[in-house]
Amino acid sequence: MTEASEELRAENARLRARVEDLENVEITLQALEEAGMVGRMSGPTTESELVELIVAAAEHIVGAQGSALFLVDEVAKELIVEVVRGGGGESLRKFRLPLDKGIVGFCATTGQPLVVDDATQDPRWAADIGDAVEYWPKTILSVPLIVQDRVIGVLQILDRIDGPFDATDIETASHFATLAAVAVEQHRLLRDLTERVGSTLADQTVEQRNETSRSLSYGEALSVANSLSRIARRGDAAGRLAERLVGALERYFETMRPAS
Amino acid sequence: MKVSLPAWSDKFSAENLSLVSDGLPEGPITREWAWGNTSGRGIRVGILDSGIDGHHPAVGKEISGWASFYLDRASGEVVRSMEVHDDSFGHGTACADVVRRLAPEADLVSIKVLGSNLRGRAVEFLAGLDWAIQEGLDVINLSLGTTNSDYYAKFHRLTEEAYFRGICIVTAVNNMPIVSYPSMYSSAFSVACVPDREGYDPFEFYYSSSPPPEFGASGVGIDLAWAGGNTLSVTGNSFAAPHIAGLLARIRSKHRDLTPFQLKTVLRATALNTSGAEL
Amino acid sequence: MLSLLSDAAIAGKVFDGGTHKELLEEIVLMARRVVGACGATLFLIDLETEELVVELVHGGSEKELENLRLPVGRGIAGYVAATGQALAVENVQNDVRWAQDVGAKMTYRPDRILGVPLIRDDEIIGVLELIDKEDGASFSVDDIDSVSRFAIMAAIALEQSKTASTLTWVLRAALADLGDGRKTLSKVSLDQAKRLEHDPEHHQQLAVAARLGRILRAGPAERRLCLELVESLLAFRQVSTEEQSDP
Numbered sequence: 001m002t003e004a005s006e007e008l009r010a011e012n013a014r015l016r017a018r019v020e021d022l023e024n025v026e027i028t029l030q031a032l033e034e035a036g037m038v039g040r041m042s043g044p045t046t047e048s049e050l051v052e053l054i055v056a057a058a059e060h061i062v063g064a065q066g067s068a069l070f071l072v073d074e075v076a077k078e079l080i081v082e083v084v085r086g087g088g089g090e091s092l093r094k095f096r097l098p099l100d101k102g103i104v105g106f107c108a109t110t111g112q113p114l115v116v117d118d119a120t121q122d123p124r125w126a127a128d129i130g131d132a133v134e135y136w137p138k139t140i141l142s143v144p145l146i147v148q149d150r151v152i153g154v155l156q157i158l159d160r161i162d163g164p165f166d167a168t169d170i171e172t173a174s175h176f177a178t179l180a181a182v183a184v185e186q187h188r189l190l191r192d193l194t195e196r197v198g199s200t201l202a203d204q205t206v207e208q209r210n211e212t213s214r215s216l217s218y219g220e221a222l223s224v225a226n227s228l229s230r231i232a233r234r235g236d237a238a239g240r241l242a243e244r245l246v247g248a249l250e251r252y253f254e255t256m257r258p259a260s
Numbered sequence: 261m262k263v264s265l266p267a268w269s270d271k272f273s274a275e276n277l278s279l280v281s282d283g284l285p286e287g288p289i290t291r292e293w294a295w296g297n298t299s300g301r302g303i304r305v306g307i308l309d310s311g312i313d314g315h316h317p318a319v320g321k322e323i324s325g326w327a328s329f330y331l332d333r334a335s336g337e338v339v340r341s342m343e344v345h346d347d348s349f350g351h352g353t354a355c356a357d358v359v360r361r362l363a364p365e366a367d368l369v370s371i372k373v374l375g376s377n378l379r380g381r382a383v384e385f386l387a388g389l390d391w392a393i394q395e396g397l398d399v400i401n402l403s404l405g406t407t408n409s410d411y412y413a414k415f416h417r418l419t420e421e422a423y424f425r426g427i428c429i430v431t432a433v434n435n436m437p438i439v440s441y442p443s444m445y446s447s448a449f450s451v452a453c454v455p456d457r458e459g460y461d462p463f464e465f466y467y468s469s470s471p472p473p474e475f476g477a478s479g480v481g482i483d484l485a486w487a488g489g490n491t492l493s494v495t496g497n498s499f500a501a502p503h504i505a506g507l508l509a510r511i512r513s514k515h516r517d518l519t520p521f522q523l524k525t526v527l528r529a530t531a532l533n534t535s536g537a538e539l
Numbered sequence: 540m541l542s543l544l545s546d547a548a549i550a551g552k553v554f555d556g557g558t559h560k561e562l563l564e565e566i567v568l569m570a571r572r573v574v575g576a577c578g579a580t581l582f583l584i585d586l587e588t589e590e591l592v593v594e595l596v597h598g599g600s601e602k603e604l605e606n607l608r609l610p611v612g613r614g615i616a617g618y619v620a621a622t623g624q625a626l627a628v629e630n631v632q633n634d635v636r637w638a639q640d641v642g643a644k645m646t647y648r649p650d651r652i653l654g655v656p657l658i659r660d661d662e663i664i665g666v667l668e669l670i671d672k673e674d675g676a677s678f679s680v681d682d683i684d685s686v687s688r689f690a691i692m693a694a695i696a697l698e699q700s701k702t703a704s705t706l707t708w709v710l711r712a713a714l715a716d717l718g719d720g721r722k723t724l725s726k727v728s729l730d731q732a733k734r735l736e737h738d739p740e741h742h743q744q745l746a747v748a749a750r751l752g753r754i755l756r757a758g759p760a761e762r763r764l765c766l767e768l769v770e771s772l773l774a775f776r777q778v779s780t781e782e783q784s785d786p
Contacts, residue, residue, distance in 0.1 A: 050695045057688040061573055175572060179565045183696075186562055246750045249765060253757070310618070349618040350634055351626075374621050378589050378611050381621065404622035407661045435625045436658065436687045455680040481629065481677055488636050493629030495678060498622070 048082070050183050055083045058176035059157055062169050066137060066158035069180060070097070070104055072151060079108060079154070086135060086158060104154050107142040111151045113174065115165045116140040141165040143173045145181040155180060283517045289529035291463075300363025300509040306392040306400040307359065307502075308385075309352030311345045311372040311487075318357045318485035321365070327391055328372035329384045338387040347487035348375045354494060355403055355502040357485035361462050362506025363513070369397060374404070382406045386414055389429075393422045398512055401505035403432045403498035405440035415441040423447035428508050428520050432501040433473045444472060449508070449524065453479025453500035462503055467531035475527060477503035562696045567595050567667070570689035574682045576669040578649070580604055581657075581693060582616055583665040591616055591666060598670075604645065613640050616666045619654035623663045625687060627653040627678040653678040655686045659694040667693060 051069065059067035066086025070079040079097045099105055107114050119140050137158035145153035155177045160169065270276060285293055304324065314323050328345045331338050347353045356368055373388035374381075385406060392400050400422070406415070419442045422429050430449040434440040442448045450473040454466060457480070465477040479500030486492040508523060518526065528534060563581065571579040578598035582591040591609040611617050614637040619626055631652050632638055642648060649670040657665035667690045672678065755762050 050692060053688065053692050053695070057685070057692070060688070061685055172573075175569055179562075179569055182562050182565050242751060243747050245765075245768070246747055246754065249754050249761075249768075250750065252764075253754070253761060310621075348612050349614070349621070350636070351618055374618075375612055378584065378586060378621060404624055407623055407658055407663065409661050432624060434623060435683055436656075436691065440623065453680065480680060486634055488634060490633040490635060492631070492633050493677075495627035495629075495680070495683070496625055498624045498626065 051180060052083050054176055054180045054183060055155065056085065058155065058173060059085060061176075062141070062157050062165075062172055063161045064141075064157045064159055065161060066135065068104075068156045068158065069153060070108065070156070071145075071153040071184065072099065072108055079104060082153075086137075103140055103142055104156060107144055107154045108151055111144045111146060113141075113143040113170050115142075115170065117164050139165060141169055141173055143170065143177045145177045145184065147181050147185050152181060152184060153177075282519075282522060283515045284522055284525065289526055291530045294526050294530050295507065295510040295514060298363075298510050298514040300366030300506070300513045302367075303363065303399065303509040303513045304367045304369055304395075304397045305359050305363070305505060305509050306369045306371050306395075306397040307352050307355050308371040308373055308388050308392060308400055308402045309347075309355055309404065310349040310374040311347035311352045312356045312368065312370040313347040313350075313353040313485075313487035313489075314344060314370075316353050316357075316485045316487065316489060318491070319353065319360065319368070323356075323370055324367035325369035325395075326372075327369070327388070328375075329387045329391070330375065331377055331384055338383055340387065340391065345370070345372050348372075350487035350492070351403065351498065353487045354484035354492070354499065355401055355505075358462070358482075358499060358502035359401065359506040359509065362503065363509035366506070366509040366513070369395075371400075382408050382411050386411065386418070389415070389418050393418060393425065393427055396425070397427060399428045399430065399505050399508045401430050401502050402442065403501050405431060405434060405442060407434075407440050412441055416445055418442075419445045419447050423520050426519055428505075428512075428523060430501050430505040430508065432497040432499075435497055446471070447520070449474060449504055449520075449527075451475045451477055451497065451501040451504050453477065453495070453497045456480050463507070465503060465507070465527070465531055466533045467528045473497075474524070475504050475531070476500065479503075563595060563693060564597075566689050566693045566696060567597055570667060570686050571597055571669060573685050573689075574653075574669055574678070575673045576653075576671060577673055578647075578670040580668045580670070581665060582609070582620070582668065583697070584611070584620055584663065591620055594665070607644065609641060613637060615652045615654045616668055619656050619666045620663060623656045623658055625653070625655045625683050627651070627683060629677055651678060653682060653686060655683065655690045657690045657694040657697070659698050664694060664697060 055067050055069050059065075064086075067083070068081065068085070069083040071082050072078075073080055073096075076096070077099045079099055081095045081097065097104065099108055103114060103116055103119070106112075117139055119136070119138055135158075139158070139160050141157040141160070143155050144151045145155060155173060157165070157169070157173055311328065312319060312323055323344075326342060326344050328341045328343070329338050330341070352370060352372070352374075356370070359366060359368065369392070371388045371392050373384045377384065385404070389400070389402070419429055428449055429442060429447070430451060431442055433450050433452050435452075444450075450471060452473040452475075454464070454476040457464070457478075460478055460482060462478060465475055467475055477500040479497055480495045481493055482495075482499055483491045483493050484499065486494075504527070507527070511523065511526060512518065515526075567579050567581050570576075576598070579596070580593060581595040583594045584590075585592050585608075588608075589611050591611055593604050593607045596604045609616065611620050614634070615626055615628055615631065618624070628634070629651050631649060632642065651671050653669045655667045655669075656663050657667060667686060669678070669682075669686060672682075751765075754765055
């Protein structure tokens with residue numbers, strides 16, 4: 001009988017520890033969210049807003065009637081339509097195209113900018129894009145988004161208002177493509193890391209659990225950090241202040257320690 | 261049993277209705293009719309801005325009134341001073357210069373709501389506008405707005421009050437596609453600058469039937485008085501607004517009884533893009 | 540792991556993350572390029588000190604401007620910051636007070652300045668200034684429109700930078716701790732991790748944060764002292780700022 005109750009007690013202790021574990025992880029995740037970190041970053045709104053603004057600006061400054069942004073999905077060998085302006089609109093978002101078809105496919109695969117003066121005549125223009133969007137542009141300028149020698153997407157400017165696309169337009173569009181590439185990469189990096197941290201937090205080992213149970217009240221730590229950064233506005237000044245404060249406190253506590 | 265009428269309907273009851281005789285002419289509204297031979301005399305124009313440099317030669321005739329508004333952070337109250345003040349940025353002086361060009365004899369009142377106090381901006385602005393309206397100024401030029409939606413209701417109430425009291429509030433729209441009060445209210449005269457054109461004619465302005473903005477006036481590359489004594493060549497929507505303000509002052513000095521509604525009608529009729537507009 | 544994360548979060552709050560620096564630079568560079576200006580400066584508004592602080596500068600007199608702080612009550616940038624209205628000036632040297640206050644701090648004397656506000660969520664957060672078009676022409680209404688578009692982008696990038704800053708710190712720290720888990724990361728993240736491993740400043744900052752974390756974890760008395768000290772400093776700072784700005 002005693003053995004069984006011993007086992008039961010041990011089992012209960014394990015379960016309690018496990019629950020505490022989960023609670024601690026939960027609390028930390030909550031704290032992270034409250035600190036406005038995890039929750040807000042995963043929101044797609046501001047990211048896509050920025051990319052849309054970049055595409056709209058490119059269209060406006062080159063002087064055209066439409067534009068589109070495609071992103072490469074290397075695994076699926078497809079292009080995802082991220083932005084479409086001037087026809088199609090919302091219905092086309094997240095639509096997927098094969099990587100090797102059409103003018104956009106050519107640009108994505110070769111990494112070469114391309115100008116088409118009459119898309120209706122060109123066999124490289126896939127009719128399926130036009131059908132899907134119900135917008136058949138006549139003139140198309142395509143430039144690749146390149147990051148560290150990889151093509152990560154394509155920016156297209158459609159139907160130039162005053163005459164055909166020229167070399168200056170290619171240059172202008174390329175600059176906007178660079179801007180878009182940086183924006184997209186930033187977003188991906190952070191999204192990537194967010195997912196890792198989330199799953200890492202969920203898998204807690206026994207050793208880490210011990211550390212967790214000693215862990216500080218997270219909100220307070222953040223509050224101290226917040227105050228420090230408000231006292232000294234710029235990052236480096238706040239850092240120096242933090243260092244001095246920490247040093248002073250450590251020395252103080254050293255003197256307070258009872259003589260051993 | 262006597263049926264009581266809903267409020268306001270009285271105006272339209274049979275015994276009260278009569279042929280309208282407000283200040284507008286029976287024939288076409290012409291520029292000559294609107295502001296020919298006038299100079300803005302007797303009309304008070306408030307420049308709600310960064311102050312006016314009273315020493316600047318271009319400002320000409322003496323400034324008729326001074327009021328500045330400052331948020332005292334210790335007490336949380338907005339403090340009003342009636343002392344002569346300076347122009348913090350130079351912008352207010354430029355707007356005063358424009359109004360002077362169109363209405364040389366109008367009375368200018370400087371309402372300073374811009375200084376070095378960024379945080380108290382919106383409340384200072386509100387206080388300044390409120391004062392200007394209570395003072396009964398005929399035209400108030402605001403070449404600034406607030407984007408703070410917390411103040412939407414307060415500014416809206418003030419602008420409406422001004423409208424019904426016969427006060428013209430002239431504002432510059434923000435050039436970005438963002439909301440800015442009070443230029444987004446229908447009761448205000450919202451103005452944008454006309455993109456680069458040949459030559460400069462302060463009386464050149466246009467009307468848009470899809471506001472905001474409702475009017476377009478000169479605002480590109482204009483030489484204007486700037487605080488400190490010099491002139492600066494400046495561009496911006498905020499320099500187009502005072503053109504309309506000055507014009508309104510001119511029109512009002514000739515036609516005292518026109519309401520903002522009627523004044524908008526006059527401006528529409530005399531805009532350069534209205535067919536049949538006689539110059 | 541969790542204490543590491545919290546240390547990293549502290550570091551993120553205290554030290555300037557600057558995650559979107561590259562993006563911001565690209566935006567400012569584009570604005571300058573599109574308009575053909577000789578220089579561009581991005582100012583941020585520091586509400587506590589009522590100043591405009593230079594965040595980024597390209598061309599013009601880069602070195603001089605980098606650490607510049609301007610009182611917000613003067614000049615083109617000041618007006619734009621106060622009103623949210625865009626403004627262009629042709630012969631800015633004629634503004635005697637600007638020339639004295641701001642112009643005197645620089646060797647490069649611009650003639651034309653275009654100032655455009657950065658607005659996000661009802662708030663004016665900064666000013667983007669462009670200087671002297673290379674072809675000598677004036678800034679046109681089209682230029683104002685173009686630059687305004689970039690200003691909106693910059694405002695978004697800045698907002699993202701703020702929220703991302705702390706998170707990025709946390710995530711970077713997590714990266715370091717992942718060990719084998721790293722194999723599943725994308726190339727971009729791996730590059731980041733490698734770069735950080737060899738960045739002494741990163742380690743130093745994390746160390747300071749760790750020390751702070753240890754103090755806070757040492758016990759309730761230690762925690763209380765630390766909190767009270769920091770709060771007092773902050774209160775003192777706020778009072779002295781207000782006293783300085785009284786007319």
